[in-house]
Structure formats: structure tokens, C-alpha cells
Amino acid sequence: MGLIVQKYGGSSVGTVDRIKRVADIIARNKPPEHRLIVVVSAMQGETDRLLHLAQEFSPLPDQRELDMLLSTGERVTIALLAIALQERGIAARSFTGRQVGIVTDEAHTNARIEEVQTERLEQALADEIVPIVAGFQGINRHSDVTTLGRGGSDITAIALAAALGADRCDIYTDVDGVYTADPNVVPSARKISRISYEEMVEMASLGAKVLQARSVIFAMKYQVPVRVLSSFNHPVGDRQDGTLVTKEGQEMEQESVSGVTYDRNQAKITLVGVPDQPGIAAKIFSAIARERVVVDMIIQNVGQAGFTDLSFTMPRGDAVRAKMALKKPMEEMNIQDMVVLDHIAKVSIVGTGMRSHSGVAAKMFSCLAEEAINIMMISTSEIKISCVIDAKYTELAVRTLHETFDLAREKGSKSSPAKAVAKKGHKKKSE
Amino acid sequence: MGLIVQKYGGSSVGTVDRIKRVADIIARNKPPEHRLIVVVSAMQGETDRLLHLAQEFSPLPDQRELDMLLSTGERVTIALLAIALQERGIAARSFTGRQVGIVTDEAHTNARIEEVQTERLEQALADEIVPIVAGFQGINRHSDVTTLGRGGSDITAIALAAALGADRCDIYTDVDGVYTADPNVVPSARKISRISYEEMVEMASLGAKVLQARSVIFAMKYQVPVRVLSSFNHPVGDRQDGTLVTKEGQEMEQESVSGVTYDRNQAKITLVGVPDQPGIAAKIFSAIARERVVVDMIIQNVGQAGFTDLSFTMPRGDAVRAKMALKKPMEEMNIQDMVVLDHIAKVSIVGTGMRSHSGVAAKMFSCLAEEAINIMMISTSEIKISCVIDAKYTELAVRTLHETFDLAREKGSKSSPAKAVAKKGHKKKSE
Numbered sequence: 027m028g029l030i031v032q033k034y035g036g037s038s039v040g041t042v043d044r045i046k047r048v049a050d051i052i053a054r055n056k057p058p059e060h061r062l063i064v065v066v067s068a069m070q071g072e073t074d075r076l077l078h079l080a081q082e083f084s085p086l087p088d089q090r091e092l093d094m095l096l097s098t099g100e101r102v103t104i105a106l107l108a109i110a111l112q113e114r115g116i117a118a119r120s121f122t123g124r125q126v127g128i129v130t131d132e133a134h135t136n137a138r139i140e141e142v143q144t145e146r147l148e149q150a151l152a153d154e155i156v157p158i159v160a161g162f163q164g165i166n167r168h169s170d171v172t173t174l175g176r177g178g179s180d181i182t183a184i185a186l187a188a189a190l191g192a193d194r195c196d197i198y199t200d201v202d203g204v205y206t207a208d209p210n211v212v213p214s215a216r217k218i219s220r221i222s223y224e225e226m227v228e229m230a231s232l233g234a235k236v237l238q239a240r241s242v243i244f245a246m247k248y249q250v251p252v253r254v255l256s257s258f259n260h261p262v263g264d265r266q267d268g269t270l271v272t273k274e275g276q277e278m279e280q281e282s283v284s285g286v287t288y289d290r291n292q293a294k295i296t297l298v299g300v301p302d303q304p305g306i307a308a309k310i311f312s313a314i315a316r317e318r319v320v321v322d323m324i325i326q327n328v329g330q331a332g333f334t335d336l337s338f339t340m341p342r343g344d345a346v347r348a349k350m351a352l353k354k355p356m357e358e359m360n361i362q363d364m365v366v367l368d369h370i371a372k373v374s375i376v377g378t379g380m381r382s383h384s385g386v387a388a389k390m391f392s393c394l395a396e397e398a399i400n401i402m403m404i405s406t407s408e409i410k411i412s413c414v415i416d417a418k419y420t421e422l423a424v425r426t427l428h429e430t431f432d433l434a435r436e437k438g439s440k441s442s443p444a445k446a447v448a449k450k451g452h453k454k455k456s457e
Numbered sequence: 458m459g460l461i462v463q464k465y466g467g468s469s470v471g472t473v474d475r476i477k478r479v480a481d482i483i484a485r486n487k488p489p490e491h492r493l494i495v496v497v498s499a500m501q502g503e504t505d506r507l508l509h510l511a512q513e514f515s516p517l518p519d520q521r522e523l524d525m526l527l528s529t530g531e532r533v534t535i536a537l538l539a540i541a542l543q544e545r546g547i548a549a550r551s552f553t554g555r556q557v558g559i560v561t562d563e564a565h566t567n568a569r570i571e572e573v574q575t576e577r578l579e580q581a582l583a584d585e586i587v588p589i590v591a592g593f594q595g596i597n598r599h600s601d602v603t604t605l606g607r608g609g610s611d612i613t614a615i616a617l618a619a620a621l622g623a624d625r626c627d628i629y630t631d632v633d634g635v636y637t638a639d640p641n642v643v644p645s646a647r648k649i650s651r652i653s654y655e656e657m658v659e660m661a662s663l664g665a666k667v668l669q670a671r672s673v674i675f676a677m678k679y680q681v682p683v684r685v686l687s688s689f690n691h692p693v694g695d696r697q698d699g700t701l702v703t704k705e706g707q708e709m710e711q712e713s714v715s716g717v718t719y720d721r722n723q724a725k726i727t728l729v730g731v732p733d734q735p736g737i738a739a740k741i742f743s744a745i746a747r748e749r750v751v752v753d754m755i756i757q758n759v760g761q762a763g764f765t766d767l768s769f770t771m772p773r774g775d776a777v778r779a780k781m782a783l784k785k786p787m788e789e790m791n792i793q794d795m796v797v798l799d800h801i802a803k804v805s806i807v808g809t810g811m812r813s814h815s816g817v818a819a820k821m822f823s824c825l826a827e828e829a830i831n832i833m834m835i836s837t838s839e840i841k842i843s844c845v846i847d848a849k850y851t852e853l854a855v856r857t858l859h860e861t862f863d864l865a866r867e868k869g870s871k872s873s874p875a876k877a878v879a880k881k882g883h884k885k886k887s888e
């Protein structure tokens with residue numbers, strides 16, 4: 027008999043009524059051919075509430091104590107959901123991270139799972155109980171509670187799926203899948219029915235918010251098929267397909283580009299007139315790294331007369347720290363000027379098919395040029411191309427790229443193009 | 458080096474500011490000659506909030522799930538207090554019931570402690586850490602969270618004090634000690650500086666709310682001296698004495714009566730015209746026990762012509778259930794009538810000295826008679842006498858008994874009568 031792990035995020039269990047709705051979904055759709063494990067997050071807003079409470083006592087609360095505090099949020103949800111399911115006649119039982127044997131390292135507030143001791147979960151499943159598991163938490167070797175950081179509940183669900191050899195991990199969230207682009211920006215954006223781990227990692231890293239890149243990398247490592255579904259427009263009693271994130275298949279290869287993403291949370295610093303000497307870049311980026319700023323793209327222009335310009339991007343919230351960190355090195359190295367731009371955006375196209383399709387980059391650049399959008403920086407990998415542009419062109423760039431790469435048209439084996447076009451009703455271009 | 462266990466109740470940690478105040482008390486009064494363990498309850502109102510949340514999902518939530526839910530309240534407080542203490546330079550660390558090795562039986566929501574595995578606490582103390590322990594919770598042999606029921610945090614504190622051989626367990630609450638009577642009713646009521654476990658058990662059972670009888674019995678069993686103190690009018694930087702609950706000492710013997718208590722939460726049922734046959738009482742009280750109503754006082758009047766009247770008292774909230782339970786037995790046994798009185802009160806005097814003082818009961822009855830207060834029922838033990846009276850005379854009875862037994866005057870070895878009288882300033886009678 028198979029096994030499915032379902033995970034419901036904070037917005038899916040954000041209120042009493044939403045928890046009841048989740049209980050209804052589980053009660054009416056419990057896969058008859060599968061056993062079931064449910065992982066839940068804290069009720070939306072609860073983690074923030076607890077964090078603010080802690081900050082009333084200290085601007086920088088101890089991380090072990092934060093974990094003790096924050097881990098209570100998920101415990102509330104598991105108990106409530108277990109009660110709601112029991113009320114619906116399901117033999118559900120709540121389990122903490124410790125009780126399902128999630129052993130982590132010592133890194134409080136951002137722990138990594140080292141081991142999953144599955145005995146208790148296996149016993150519960152053998153007893154035909156539906157375990158309701160607290161996401162986001164584990165226990166370290168000292169028997170102290172740890173939390174797993176951002177996306178932690180997804181990590182819990184994927185880890186349990188991996189440890190127990192589940193058939194699939196279903197991530198219920200507030201959207202019904204992964205789209206070719208943000209549907210708020212591109213009305214013709216199409217839900218992707220299947221996407222490879224590699225593409226999903228890139229899309230998550232490049233701005234698609236539905237999954238954390240970390241979770242996808244984790245799923246890829248253990249080859250756990252992950253399905254993204256909505257707990258909001260889930261028709262109770264019916265099934266939805268969502269998006270399946272899985273290993274690359276034959277049909278995926280056909281497409282050059284799978285999706286367009288954007289990230290407006292970016293800033294760019296340019297150092298002007300950097301002496302072109304060995305070791306300078308190392309000094310600059312060491313200074314920034316000491317402030318724990320993670321630099322994304324880096325470009326060094328070929329300069330004249332022994333000077334170069336150096337540009338790099340980072341999350342916008344880190345720009346001030348980076349600027350401060352550079353003051354002293356700039357003086358020491360006689361760097362002429364520093365220019366900070368924070369109204370920039372990164373627009374990316376992602377697709378495993380790029381590997382076998384030439385001319386994708388050229389097509390992207392011409393497409394942006396046709397709209398007179400200036401490209402400030404470019405970064406590429408095997409399966410993505412990112413361009414930094416002025417933030418005011420973000421929507422225009424995303425829409426025009428979505429159209430150029432014909433993403434609204436459904437391809438692959440699952441559905442005919444005609445159907446997808448008819449469903450959306452505003453696809454103009456055809457190839 | 459000695460060891461003190463301090464416990465702070467829900468009202469003492471009910472708000473951010475109160476938690477800060479507790480942190481100040483601990484930081485400034487940390488006994489230099491003692492090591493310290495702090496036990497805390499959930500923030501006032503939190504347990505009720507969680508309980509109501511559970512009841513949104515089920516009128517009768519599963520008790521294991523309730524424990525999972527309710528035990529989060531104390532975890533929030535321990536983390537916050539630990540953070541607050543660290544901010545004040547104290548090496549504090551939070552511990553759950555499980556982490557301090559509180560092993561209980563299986564009775565969810567009302568578990569009994571079976572064992573305390575003290576290794577981790579001893580290690581913390583050896584490392585000069587102040588452990589901040591979640592009260593009210595433990596873990597059973599299946600590694601499931603349990604809670605200890607009413608007064609559970611006091612039980613935790615006393616259990617830790619017993620297991621570690623602490624010198625004393627200090628219970629911080631919203632009153633500064635145990636009084637000879639409720640100071641709201643009797644303005645001249647005097648704080649008792651020392652009281653025996655036996656007297657305190659009676660006083661707690663008979664209506665004094667400062668400690669649960671169960672906690673005092675537990676302290677008595679393990680001979681843990683308990684001190685009751687206030688976290689509200691505690692002069693930071695100074696020491697207060699509170700009330701010490703301890704084993705009976707020489708000086709206590711001198712007093713016949715230590716305190717007056719009352720309990721208005723009482724109801725009385727009288728069965729009129731009960732056939733005077735063997736086995737009738739057993740049938741009646743079995744029927745009531747099946748509804749889990751705990752009967753307090755029972756009086757059977759000698760009747761005429763083969764009939765008797767039977768009266769008994771119970772907590773007022775149980776009267777309706779008791780009445781329902783008796784309907785069928787009444788019919789079966791041809792009992793003539795049932796009269797329910799719910800405007801009654803139980804007024805009691807407590808004192809170990811009663812054993813060696815004759816005439817205490819007579820003095821109590823005459824005192825009430827002088828005020829024309831009718832006594833409906835009487836119940837006595839070695840160290841207490843309780844009278845059931847009409848509830849409207851409660852305050853009058855308590856005041857007049859307090860005066861008759863001269864409780865405002867300080868006796869024993871600690872302080873002179875003159876001082877006590879002068880302090881209160883409204884003591885009239887002297888013997």
C-alpha cells in the first residue's frame with residue numbers, strides 16, 4: 027500500500043475555518059489506495075506574533091530560546107487539526123518533530139536534518155492512524171528543540187517522504203500550482219503540469235514564491251516527487267492536479283523555456299575606478315561576506331589605464347550593510363566612487379530545454395531590445411538566463427518574454443495546444 | 458550550597474511587563490547562598506484561550522491532543538523569561554517538562570508524576586545555569602506530552618524540590634501569604650507566618666484559594682517546606698517573608714485555631730421521606746457517583762415510622778447532575794421528595810491545636826448562635842470544624858469567628874501581640 031505525505035502551509039491553516047476546511051479536504055479525499063501523513067505549519071501570523079513577543083524582551087533573543095518559543099506554533103496546529111479530524115471520524119494523532127524522530131544539527135533557528143528515526147511513524151501507520159506532524163521543527167543531539175528555518179515545514183514533509191519512501195509529497199498552499207509566469211502580471215500564464223527539479227530550483231531561486239529553492243534541492247537529492255496544490259480552491263470531493271515537480275522526463279526536453287520569473291527585491295552596487303590589480307576583488311567580497319551579505323551577480327568591466335568598474339547585485343535589504351562594509355576597503359584601495367541602484371529587477375527565463383536549443387539567449391535579448399528595455403547585467407547557467415533591468419520595465423519584460431517563448435500554449439503530452447488556447451482565450455500569437 | 462525552587466503562577470507572568478518584573482525579582486534577589494530553579498505557568502488567560510480554540514473543533518476534544526495543545530502555554534513563558542533573564546545578565550535556560558525528566562502516568566490532562574529524572578537539571582545547576590522550567594507538564598512512557606491538572610505548576614515545583622532535595626519551594630502568587638481569613642471579608646485578617654501542612658491542606662480544601670490541597674499533600678508527603686509569596690508587592694531588592702508551610706512545630710501547638718475559611722460554591726440536596734432500610738444509602742450514592750459528583754458532607758436524620766431524611770452537599774456546579782442522577786432511584790425507592798438548596802455556604806475553622814483544646818466546637822457554635830446564624834450541617838475532623846449555613850450570613854459568620862478566636866492577634870514565637878495589633882489598628886477585643 028502506498029504512502030502520500032501532505033503538507034499544509036500557514037495560510038492554509040490560518041484560521042479556525044481554514045483548519046476545518048483542511049480537515050474536510052483530508053476526510054473526503056483520503057486516498058483510498060494510500061496511507062497518509064499530514065505535516066502542518068503554524069497558523070499564519072503566529073510565528074511573527076511569537077517573534078515580536080520575544081523582541082519585547084531582547085533586541086537579539088537567544089536562538090535556542092527562540093526555537094523553544096517558535097516551535098509552539100506548529101504544536102497548536104497539529105493538536106487542533108487532529109481534534110478536527112477525529113471529529114470527522116478519522117483516526118488522527120498529533121506528533122511533534124521530536125516524536126517523529128527528526129534529528130537535526132545544532133544550528134538553532136536554521137537547523138539541518140541529520141536523521142529521521144521513523145519507528146514511531148511506522149507504528150502509527152501500521153495502526154491505521156493518520157499522523158499529523160508539526161513541521162519546521164526537530165530535536166538536536168542534546169534533546170533541545172530546533173527549527174529548520176525558512177521553508178522548514180516543506181523540508182519536514184519532504185524529509186518524511188524520503189525517509190519512509192513515500193510515493194509523493196503534496197504541498198498544499200494558496201496557489202494551485204507553478205505557473206509559466208506570475209498570473210498577476212501575465213494573465214495568459216499557464217499552470218505547468220510537470221516540471222523538473224532543476225527548473226524548479228532555478229524558478230524558486232529567481233523569484234517564483236511557491237516553493238523555496240532549498241526544499242526543491244532537498245526533494246531532488248532524495249528524488250521525492252513533489253506536487254504543488256491549492257487548499258483554497260480545492261473542490262472538496264474532487265481531485266486537482268496541481269504541478270508535479272519530479273525528475274526530468276522525455277516530454278520536458280521538447281520545450282526550450284518553461285517559465286519566466288522576476289525578482290524586484292534586488293539592488294546593485296557599482297564600484298567605479300577600481301585599480302586593476304590582483305587581490306582587489308577578494309578584498310572587496312571578503313568585506314561584504316563578513317557582513318553576511320550574499321552577492322548574486324558580479325560583473326567586472328574591462329577598464330582602461332589600469333582601472334575597472336565592478337558591479338554586483340544582492341537582496342535589496344542587504345544593500346545598506348554592503349555599502350557600510352565597503353567604506354573602509356574603498357579608502358584603502360583608492361576606489362573612486364560607489365553607485366547604489368535599488369530600483370532594479372532581475373527577469374529570468376528557465377528551461378531544461380535550453381541545453382538542446384541554441385539561440386535562446388539571443389531571442390531573449392532581442393525581445394527585450396524590441397521593447398527598448400536596457401539590459402544592465404546578464405547571468406546564465408545551463409538552464410536559465412537572467413537579465414537585470416530597470417524595475418519599472420518588470421511587467422513589460424515578463425509579458426513580452428512570456429509571449430515570445432509562447433508559454434501560454436500548452437505543450438508536452440498531457441493536453442493539446444488547442445485546448446489550452448481555448449481555455450485561456452487570449453492567446454494571439456501562434457508559431 | 459543550597460537550592461531553592463521558585464514558582465511563578467499565571468497571573469505573575471500574565472503580561473510582558475509582569476514577566477519583566479519577575480525577571481527583575483530573580484535578577485536582584487537571586488539568593489547568593491543558594492542555587493536556583495524557576496518553574497513558571499502559562500501566561501494568564503493563555504490556557505483558556507487554547508481550550509476555547511480546541512472547543513471550536515469538538516465539544517469534547519481528545520485528551521491527548523488537549524495536552525499537546527495546552528502544554529504550549531508554558532513553553533512560551535519559559536522561553537520569554539529565559540530571554541528576559543539573559544538580557545539581565547543571568548545565565549538562564551528554558552527546559553520543558555520532558556527535558557527535566559518529569560515522567561508521569563498515562564492519565565492525559567490529569568497525570569500523576571511517577572518519577573523525576575534529574576540528570577539534566579543537575580548538569581545545568583553544575584554549569585551555574587538557572588533552569589527555567591515549564592510547569593504543569595510531563596511526559597508519559599510513550600513519550601507523549603501530559604499535563605498535571607489543576608495546580609499542576611505547583612506540583613512541578615514541589616516535585617523538583619523533592620527530587621533534588623531543595624531547601625525550600627517558594628510559590629510566588631498574587632497574594633503575599635496565607636491569612637487567618639480572607640482579607641476582603643475580614644479587614645483585621647492577619648498573615649500567618651508559619652502553618653503546618655495538615656492545617657494548610659484543610660484550609661485549601663475548605664476554600665482558601667492560595668494553594669491547591671493536592672499540592673500541599675504532595676509537599677507534605679515529601680516534606681518540602683513551601684513558602685507562599687507575592688510577585689506583585691514584592692519590594693525589588695528587599696526580602697519578604699510570606700507564609701511558610703512546613704511540618705508541625707512546637708510553637709504551632711499553642712494555638713487552637715489558625716484560620717477561618719469559607720466556601721460559597723456549595724449546594725445541598727435533601728431527600729425527604731427515605732425508607733429506613735439497609736442498602737438505600739448505597740443505592741443513592743452509587744447513582745450520584747456514576748455521574749462523577751463528589752459528595753462532601755452527608756447527614757442522615759433519625760426519622761419516624763421507618764422514614765428518614767438524608768442531606769448531602771456538593772460543589773454547586775454538580776447539583777444539576779446529581780439531581781438528574783437521583784430521579785430514577787427516587788421513583789424505585791419511593792422517596793417522597795427532593796429539595797435542592799444552592800444558596801448555602803460552608804464556614805470552617807482550622808487548627809492543629811484543636812486536638813489539645815477542648816471546647817473549640819462549642820465555642821464555634823455559640824458564636825454563630827449569638828449572631829442568630831442557623832447551622833444546617835456540621836462536619837468535623839481532628840483539626841477542623843465546618844458548618845453549613847445560609848450563604849447570606851457568610852461574611853458575618855467569618856468575621857465573628859475570626860474575632861471570637863482572636864485571630865488578628867499575632868501569637869507564637871515570632872512577633873509580639875502588641876505589634877500585630879498596632880499594625881492592623883482595628884483589633885478591639887482582647888483576651
